[in-house]
Amino acid sequence: MRHTFAEAFSGLRRNASMTLAVVVTMWVSLSLFGAGLLAARQVDLLKDRWYDKIEISAFLCVKDVKGDNCDTGQDATDAEKAAILTAIQQNPETQDVFYESKQQAFDQFKQVFAGSSIEDSLTVDQMQDSYRIKLKNPANYQGLVSEISTMKGVQFVQDLHVYLDPIFTWLNALRWGTIGMSVLLLLAASLQIGNTIRMAAFARRRELGIMRLVGASNIYIMLPFLLESLFAAVLGAALASGTLAAGLYFVIVQNAQVSLKGLRWIGWSDAGLAMAGVTGVAIVLSIVPTLIATRRYLRV
Amino acid sequence: MIRFEDVSKVYEGQQRAALKNVTLEVEKGEFVFLVGTSGSGKSTFLRLILREYRATRGHVYVAGKDISKLPAWKIPGLRRQIGTVFQDFRLLPGKTVHENVAFALQVIGKPSSVIKKVVPETLELVGLAGKGDRLPEELSGGEQQRVAIARAFVNRPRILIADEPTGNLDPATSVGIMKLLDRINRADTTVVMATHDSAIVDQMRKRVIELDAGQIVRDQVKGVYGAR
Numbered sequence: 001m002r003h004t005f006a007e008a009f010s011g012l013r014r015n016a017s018m019t020l021a022v023v024v025t026m027w028v029s030l031s032l033f034g035a036g037l038l039a040a041r042q043v044d045l046l047k048d049r050w051y052d053k054i055e056i057s058a059f060l061c062v063k064d065v066k067g068d069n070c071d072t073g074q075d076a077t078d079a080e081k082a083a084i085l086t087a088i089q090q091n092p093e094t095q096d097v098f099y100e101s102k103q104q105a106f107d108q109f110k111q112v113f114a115g116s117s118i119e120d121s122l123t124v125d126q127m128q129d130s131y132r133i134k135l136k137n138p139a140n141y142q143g144l145v146s147e148i149s150t151m152k153g154v155q156f157v158q159d160l161h162v163y164l165d166p167i168f169t170w171l172n173a174l175r176w177g178t179i180g181m182s183v184l185l186l187l188a189a190s191l192q193i194g195n196t197i198r199m200a201a202f203a204r205r206r207e208l209g210i211m212r213l214v215g216a217s218n219i220y221i222m223l224p225f226l227l228e229s230l231f232a233a234v235l236g237a238a239l240a241s242g243t244l245a246a247g248l249y250f251v252i253v254q255n256a257q258v259s260l261k262g263l264r265w266i267g268w269s270d271a272g273l274a275m276a277g278v279t280g281v282a283i284v285l286s287i288v289p290t291l292i293a294t295r296r297y298l299r300v
Numbered sequence: 301m302i303r304f305e306d307v308s309k310v311y312e313g314q315q316r317a318a319l320k321n322v323t324l325e326v327e328k329g330e331f332v333f334l335v336g337t338s339g340s341g342k343s344t345f346l347r348l349i350l351r352e353y354r355a356t357r358g359h360v361y362v363a364g365k366d367i368s369k370l371p372a373w374k375i376p377g378l379r380r381q382i383g384t385v386f387q388d389f390r391l392l393p394g395k396t397v398h399e400n401v402a403f404a405l406q407v408i409g410k411p412s413s414v415i416k417k418v419v420p421e422t423l424e425l426v427g428l429a430g431k432g433d434r435l436p437e438e439l440s441g442g443e444q445q446r447v448a449i450a451r452a453f454v455n456r457p458r459i460l461i462a463d464e465p466t467g468n469l470d471p472a473t474s475v476g477i478m479k480l481l482d483r484i485n486r487a488d489t490t491v492v493m494a495t496h497d498s499a500i501v502d503q504m505r506k507r508v509i510e511l512d513a514g515q516i517v518r519d520q521v522k523g524v525y526g527a528r
Contacts, residue, residue, distance in 0.1 A: 002412075003407070206390070209390070210404070214384075214403075215377065218372075220407060220409070
């Protein structure tokens, strides 16, 4: 075993500049990969939170508003309201529905704009009553929206998905972009490991030939190369884990969590999982190219 | 110790057989010269014993085992029973004489206590006592070949294969190397040596197997180089 470690160490020393290049490439690509994983987790957390809060609001006709389903100057009738409520309740996607009266809407308006100059600009009668609908699965909103938006007495249906979906589309693009870029970099890093090991094996081909001749086992011949590439990969993974930890601490713990308290943020357990993932990827990406690169020197 | 049963070897992409229907047996403790022109199949014969190649047809037995069927992971075990010496010595230039010989034991996992004991013994056997700290470049050709023989013999193999071991040496040095190989053979090690050196073959009067175009054309007890 001492001989194996000595060989691995001398290999690392001989290829110091290449090893450094591999470590740096691994570090950057694994940090990006880890950041992509954490970003994905953060997007999921935000999505769960926001989608969970989303409700569809069906604003009813009042005399001050115009709409395709409204009679001008008329509030929605009780019969219309009952028909709308029945339609909502009978829709299989509806989890919960409640009626917000004009007075309740007015109270909420006063609460939101308390102290503001527009607080006194509206009266109860100018407020719109509405049905607030909570869905079983917030992602399946289209059926209900299209069903009730054409019903008599409904002025318009407000659906927050219209605003949130583009945000999540961009966030998703961002996370997949990050992961995609890191995958490319990781591929480059693994090719670099393969080349480094191939060069190291070529430099030691005479020794390898003698080892094969005197009956050294394949694992014994390969072990110093595996240790070399594992060393570079694990060092890269450790640096990437440090970078992720620093990123989490300075960006999330110190800033985001402080300034945006109402949102759920990724924590140390998520970072731990990302670090484990990053280390696992680093190990696989170092072993596989090493096995391929040394294959021809092990052929018996 | 070594048995070829109707062995043929055709290399990939070649029409002509490097070895054709070779059948022979080498007994334990025998000393055999393999002679023939370049391309006659001598090296192929030796490489089949080492299982560097697999026979295209027939069976090769080494120490009673059919090595044609040997799985790849068992080949290192086979090679630990066979010592090999080449014309170009194949020493590691950065390692001392002691380290070169010890290397063969280190890489098969022998404990350092064994290495410390066996390596100096073997160096003494090959006539290199006191030269363990030298680098190969500081030695003469004959001495370098002695190091190679020490490395091949340090694990006390049952078979020693020598491919033109005197090819790079002057006649006087060659005699010294042959004496060493003879000594190893007397210690019950089977020796198979491919050579072009007629003087040595004629002088040693051991079994001579002559190959021509991959076929055995002569198998002679106490033979000479050129006679039929």
